Amino acid sequence: MKKRLFSILATSFILFSLSAKAELVSHEFNGILYVDETTVAELEQLFEKYNYRYFRGKLDNAFPAIFLKKLPSDYANIESQKYRNEVFIRILTPLALKINEELSNERHTLLRLERSLERNKTLTPEENEKLEELALKYDYFLRSQDETRAANLIEHLKRRINVIPPSILVAVAAMETNWGFSRVAQEANSLYKEKVWYTNEGLEPLENKEDGYRFKIFDSLIDSMRSYALTFNSNISYQNVWDTRIEAAARQEKLIGESIAYSLAHASNLPNFVGILDYTTAFYDLFSIDIGHLQRIK
Numbered sequence: 001m002k003k004r005l006f007s008i009l010a011t012s013f014i015l016f017s018l019s020a021k022a023e024l025v026s027h028e029f030n031g032i033l034y035v036d037e038t039t040v041a042e043l044e045q046l047f048e049k050y051n052y053r054y055f056r057g058k059l060d061n062a063f064p065a066i067f068l069k070k071l072p073s074d075y076a077n078i079e080s081q082k083y084r085n086e087v088f089i090r091i092l093t094p095l096a097l098k099i100n101e102e103l104s105n106e107r108h109t110l111l112r113l114e115r116s117l118e119r120n121k122t123l124t125p126e127e128n129e130k131l132e133e134l135a136l137k138y139d140y141f142l143r144s145q146d147e148t149r150a151a152n153l154i155e156h157l158k159r160r161i162n163v164i165p166p167s168i169l170v171a172v173a174a175m176e177t178n179w180g181f182s183r184v185a186q187e188a189n190s191l192y193k194e195k196v197w198y199t200n201e202g203l204e205p206l207e208n209k210e211d212g213y214r215f216k217i218f219d220s221l222i223d224s225m226r227s228y229a230l231t232f233n234s235n236i237s238y239q240n241v242w243d244t245r246i247e248a249a250a251r252q253e254k255l256i257g258e259s260i261a262y263s264l265a266h267a268s269n270l271p272n273f274v275g276i277l278d279y280t281t282a283f284y285d286l287f288s289i290d291i292g293h294l295q296r297i298k
Helices: 002-017 040-049 081-120 125-137 149-160 166-177 183-188 221-234 236-250 257-264 273-283 286-291
Strands: 025-029 032-037 062-064 066-068 195-197 213-215 293-295
Touching (some): 040 066, 062 081, 066 221, 081 125, 081 221, 125 149, 149 236, 166 221, 166 257, 221 236, 257 273, 273 286
Parallel strands (some): 062 293
């Protein structure tokens, strides 16, 4: 009881110490609360309103659909590393769950096309157009134009278009941005340090300016995560992960971050990436996010 009281008082002190004017700007659409501007204290009040007190979610593994466009204006003023990290997880978890809803819907679309092809031996012009759109989006090129094209496209796209454990999306973002404290996260809404080359657009790096790259600037945090998810599912550097997902599905196992973490050995230039990823997900019990679901705001 004393420990819980101390934790409450400590959090209250942290929030009181974060001095920034009230600036909460939000709107609700289709059960999602979009937050354009907020301070840490205001965000905490918002989380409290929807019973989102802990980063592990509610007892039913539901996470409220609260989408921050960017990190709180005074996020960099958080002094407690433990509290900062927990806030970061609570901010990103609903976004990661939404990305997986989108991926799941696209996979269902692909499987529906597969069933239509099996049933009718061909696809309608509209179905063919959708299939070609998916192939273009996920960067799969097939030279063949014969009657086997549709079946081959579907077979290869099934490896790519699939869910990504939310724990991986959150943990990798934490590692790449130092839990949101990095300059690219604060100024570019970039969670994965995505680069653009030989252009004046983007956030100029403070070092290695002569290397010809800048950090891509995103309109929102979820745009950055969505871009990373597309890279994850289209860049052949991740094909070991794709195979691991297929193997998990064949065993009828729930796909969790732990099962694919070691397949990401070549996915980042960070030293000891896999080891730190495994530690981060385990220490914060991020695998619990993988069995969570997004709860629409009522």
